[in-house]
Amino acid sequence: SQTIHQWPATLVQPVGSPLSLECTVEGTSNPNLYWYRQAAGRGLQLLFYSVGIGQISSEVPQNLSASRPQDRQFILSSKKLLLSDSGFYLCAWRGTGTLYFGPGTRLTVT
Amino acid sequence: AQSVTQLDSQVPVFEEAPVELRCNYSSSVSVYLFWYVQYPNQGLQLLLKYLSGSTLVKGINGFEAEFNKSQTSFHLRKPSVHISDTAEYFCAVNKAAGNKLTFGGGTRVLVKP
Numbered sequence: 001s002q003t004i005h006q007w008p009a010t011l012v013q014p015v016g017s018p019l020s021l022e023c024t025v026e027g028t029s030n031p032n033l034y035w036y037r038q039a040a041g042r043g044l045q046l047l048f049y050s051v052g053i054g055q056i057s058s059e060v061p062q063n064l065s066a067s068r069p070q071d072r073q074f075i076l077s078s079k080k081l082l083l084s085d086s087g088f089y090l091c092a093w094r095g096t097g098t099l100y101f102g103p104g105t106r107l108t109v110t
Numbered sequence: 111a112q113s114v115t116q117l118d119s120q121v122p123v124f125e126e127a128p129v130e131l132r133c134n135y136s137s138s139v140s141v142y143l144f145w146y147v148q149y150p151n152q153g154l155q156l157l158l159k160y161l162s163g164s165t166l167v168k169g170i171n172g173f174e175a176e177f178n179k180s181q182t183s184f185h186l187r188k189p190s191v192h193i194s195d196t197a198e199y200f201c202a203v204n205k206a207a208g209n210k211l212t213f214g215g216g217t218r219v220l221v222k223p
């Protein structure tokens with residue numbers, strides 16, 4: 001069966017520091033992968049999605065970036081965090097027309 | 111582009127009472143529809159989905175939803191809720207041939223004893 005992992009589970013970072021969140025999927029190959037952010041009062045916002053290694057589509061212009069160095073690995077990064085980057089970050093993979101979500105990373109920028 | 115509206119941001123309900131969460135969508139093409147549940151500080155868990163076929167869809171935990179194409183709705187129902195159903199519920203839509211899932215704003219359900 002397929003499983004999706006995210007780490008870290010929680011993170012507290014100062015403004016201006018870098019960020020790296022990792023997502024990996026097991027039990028499937030060449031999945032579509034997604035990063036969503038859930039910020040207070042703003043619902044779920046699609047940030048990036050990827051249909052294959054090295055292929056990234058950005059949905060929202062911002063100081064975040066994503067990379068897919070391996071088939072089942074999806075990384076969300078920032079060079080300098082802003083207060084507005086605080087939120088709950090969710091990775092998901094797509095199988096049979098359905099998105100399956102990971103456990104999420106709670107990011108607090110101070 | 112598709113969009114999803116969840117008409118109620120919060121729904122208080124007593125234990126063992128029925129609950130209905132409303133969801134309306136807009137799209138010019140065929141869509142897939144989903145309901146997810148999120149417990150505090152957890153990821154989203156799929157409750158049920160409509161891809162094709164019967165318009166009445168049964169999901170986990172006793173939930174069901176009905177796809178109504180003419181009213182562009184996909185309302186979620188449960189005949190008798192439990193305290194453990196306290197959570198946030200999200201309706202979502204995906205173009206049938208598309209890659210991206212669009213979510214509604216969510217409905218917080220608070221089940222009271």
